[in-house]
């Protein structure tokens with residue numbers, strides 16, 4: 001598994017001086033504390049405490065159905081959409097609990113953006129896709145500032161050069177990989193601090209996947225990224241930290257281990273993590 | 283004879299029977315085609331002989347419609363404008379109500395509430411149109427008279443409003459289907475950017491379902507144009523070229539009813555007028571139906 | 587990497603000022619919610635007012651005499667018997683004609699038809715016919731049944747016309763019901779050596795029956811309520827005698843209601859309301875039967 005080893009070495013180098021911080025540390029962009037998520041009476045995620053470091057890529061891995069998406073979607077309260085869902089514990093962002101009663105969901109979602117498994121551009125022009133977020137969130141830039149913002153977002157999403165001549169064309173006409181980068185540009189345009197990505201490459205071909213992975217490395221200079229992936233190599237290649245989740249016998253998902261990616265992939269503390277990352281199950 | 287021969291014979295008989303059934307079913311399915319052909323033929327024969335006597339230009343350029351009077355005038359416009367006027371008023375009611383209800387049911391209401399409200403609203407479409415006509419004439423017009431004293435007992439306003447209520451379920455139900463067919467991924471994308479429910483509904487889901495909604499609206503308009511009893515009862519029997527919603531008018535459908543109720547002799551010119559008007563009505567609604575199917579197809583191409 | 591450089595200083599590097607004004611936006615959602623509730627209330631309120639008004643003016647006139655008397659020129663002697671009988675005739679005959687044709691069409695389209703142009707033609711026609719104004723069917727019936735086939739202004743001509751009106755409803759509902767039959771039913775039967783028709787007759791149709799019946803009851807409701815096509819073929823508005831057979835002249839409840847509504851006297855409006863109560867009652871009954879039947883038949887599977 002030379003590819004995996006190579007990725008580990010790289011992760012090793014980049015995360016050399018990082019040590020795990022304490023709860024409430026300003027180095028955390030986002031922090032789940034004793035978080036449990038329920039769908040009705042079914043507990044999908046139980047008692048997860050997970051710090052997400054600023055300007056780092058944190059990967060959530062684990063077998064399918066163990067609650068990765070559920071956990072990720074609780075980071076910007078997307079689960080509020082599911083009738084009967086609720087949480088216990090909290091998710092802290094700038095020292096505030098996202099689930100506090102006075103918290104405004106709309107603002108939470110602007111500051112914690114999301115990219116989905118299947119690219120989901122709106123059936124509008126490329127330009128309008130990007131401009132949608134700033135518009136609804138009350139950005140009062142002029143027309144030329146909006147042009148600038150759209151261009152900057154598309155550039156940061158490494159899509160500008162491919163679409164600059166066809167901004168008026170529908171976003172849905174792009175290729176899958178381009179659509180996903182458009183969705184990233186759309187998320188960036190509202191200046192989020194955190195970007196959540198739920199298996200963003202699982203519907204893409206290897207070339208498009210590589211592009212997104214490279215893009216993530218650039219993006220982490222400005223954003224904190226949490227990515228769910230079922231692809232071990234991807235987790236090893238792109239992430240700085242990895243959280244391993246498993247399903248308990250009662251089908252609730254729990255986090256069994258969280259560490260620097262290199263540690264998770266080289267000498268995990270938990271035997272199940274070792275089995276999983278080495279592809280022995282899952 | 284060997285058993286093989288017998289079974290072969292039986293099989294042949296069976297295949298024959300199966301084929302016969304198939305032919306029967308095919309014939310039954312073609313009733314629809316024959317019906318359309320029948321409509322065209324039934325309308326065309328007397329329409330053609332009508333236009334042999336009254337030139338098309340008179341039909342299209344005269345501004346009076348008095349085929350039953352001694353001084354016969356054959357300008358269809360009073361009937362057409364009356365039809366469009368009542369339909370327009372109906373759409374003024376049906377589109378906003380239908381759309382708002384559709385968006386509410388699809389984007390705001392819980393599944394349980396939707397399951398109760400939808401059939402309740404559908405009841406509106408199940409009430410016979412003659413009952414709506416009664417309602418328009420006996421209840422709505424006197425009610426309107428309190429606010430518009432000069433309104434006549436027969437008027438297009440009352441007929442149009444009531445017709446609009448009747449069509450609400452059509453707009454609501456077809457639009458709701460279109461809205462619900464918009465993939466949830468689009469809603470998630472918009473919510474993920476911090477959109478509110480209202481913004482998701484009006485700025486993402488509704489535009490995405492626009493061709494489906496357009497299909498619903500055009501079909502509703504076609505229904506309004508072809509609706510007969512409400513206007514025949516409540517809108518009046520006076521063919522006049524006006525856009526005033528408070529005076530009696532006569533729609534194309536009311537005219538057909540009026541002549542059918544009278545004792546116009548078969549084969550007379552006045553009798554043939556109802557086929558000319560019928561053809562006009564058929565063409566008008568046919569174009570709208572085709573347009574509606576176009577929109578539906580465009581919508582399906584995107585989301586199915 | 588080129589992208590890396592361009593990222594350095596752009597508009598996104600500044601702190602963009604978002605004024606999300608969540609309260610104002612939530613208020614808009616809230617206002618919409620109020621508006622939509624209002625829309626539902628107004629729509630259903632109209633229905634309630636309609637029913638209330640009809641009940642108030644019609645109930646005093648509703649008695650056995652009213653149901654068993656023929657029409658009259660005097661409102662206090664008029665009854666709906668002839669029209670009611672005409673309506674029942676009309677409904678029964680329409681369904682007898684339209685049900686087999688509609689179900690056969692549906693079977694053909696779902697179980698036999700290929701994807702060729704004939705199928706396309708049939709489908710386009712059904713879709714279009716469903717949206718053709720009913721008064722146009724009246725003109726067809728007037729020419730085809732009353733004139734060309736010489737049936738006169740009879741119940742039969744009326745029922746044939748009405749059958750064509752409701753055919754698309756029956757076809758669409760039956761197709762849906764047939765489509766909902768699991769493919770495994772068919773395969774199991776065909777695997778046992780049953781012919782296609784045997785499979786349809788013994789397995790597909792029984793399973794699809796509740797849906798087909800519901801469609802037919804919908805069609806029957808329509809046949810009861812429709813007025814325009816029957817007026818157009820020349821059904822009478824004033825008929826004082828019961829029809830002797832299906833070739834006799836006739837009237838139906840909606841036409842009677844129309845006739846009474848069109849009269850200037852207040853009393854006629856009131857007995858029209860009484861007639862509407864009977865009409866709506868019949869429709870309600872029919873739909874209740876549909877719901878019960880459906881529940882009962884569905885339990886069997």
Ligand SMILES: Nc1ncnc2c1ncn2[C@@H]1O[C@H](COP(=O)(O)OP(=O)(O)O)[C@@H](O)[C@H]1O
Pocket residue numbers: 039044063064065066067068069070071082251253
């Ligand atoms: N909307 C929902 N309603 C009810 N249960 C859900 C819902 N979404 C997910 N679940 C359940 O929660 C568990 C975790 O699902 P998910 O978070 O999607 O897992 P993963 O992303 O790791 O595959 C699964 O058992 C799943 O069936």
Ligand SMILES: [Mg+2]
Pocket residue numbers: 068069070
């Ligand atoms: Mg998932």
